[in-house]
Amino acid sequence: MALGVRVEERPLGDDLCGFYYDAARIVIVDENMLDFQKRCTLCHELAHARFHDVGCGGVAGSKAERRARRQAALRLIDQTEYASAENLYDGDSYLMACELDVTVQVIEDYRGWLRDRPQPTGPMPCVS
Numbered sequence: 001m002a003l004g005v006r007v008e009e010r011p012l013g014d015d016l017c018g019f020y021y022d023a024a025r026i027v028i029v030d031e032n033m034l035d036f037q038k039r040c041t042l043c044h045e046l047a048h049a050r051f052h053d054v055g056c057g058g059v060a061g062s063k064a065e066r067r068a069r070r071q072a073a074l075r076l077i078d079q080t081e082y083a084s085a086e087n088l089y090d091g092d093s094y095l096m097a098c099e100l101d102v103t104v105q106v107i108e109d110y111r112g113w114l115r116d117r118p119q120p121t122g123p124m125p126c127v128s
């Protein structure tokens with residue numbers, strides 16, 4: 001893998017989907033999750049790996065956590081598919097998550113990104 005990160009699946013506790021351990025450059029994903037959950041978790045942990053974050057949680061880690069969640073959401077969700085799912089399900093996060101094969105958390109993170117990003121400036125109004 002280009003990042004030089006090892007990925008392993010192991011049984012983890014109920015409250016842990018996965019984690020990244022920077023000292024060993026290793027990502028552990030809970031082997032008991034469903035495939036789409038593993039994919040989302042892996043994407044999230046690899047975002048931590050890309051920035052050598054020490055891991056999830058903690059006050060110091062909250063900025064890194066936010067960045068990792070945004071990055072994972074942007075990688076996992078296609079903007080066009082998101083827009084059509086939003087229309088189809090009237091913005092229902094759970095149904096959209098099923099449609100896009102991601103977790104509800106990823107939908108929420110993507111929505112947060114859409115809300116916070118700088119608004120694109122449209123074409124200049126035509127003054128005639």
Ligand SMILES: [Zn+2]
Pocket residue numbers: 044048055056057065068
């Ligand atoms: Zn994290």
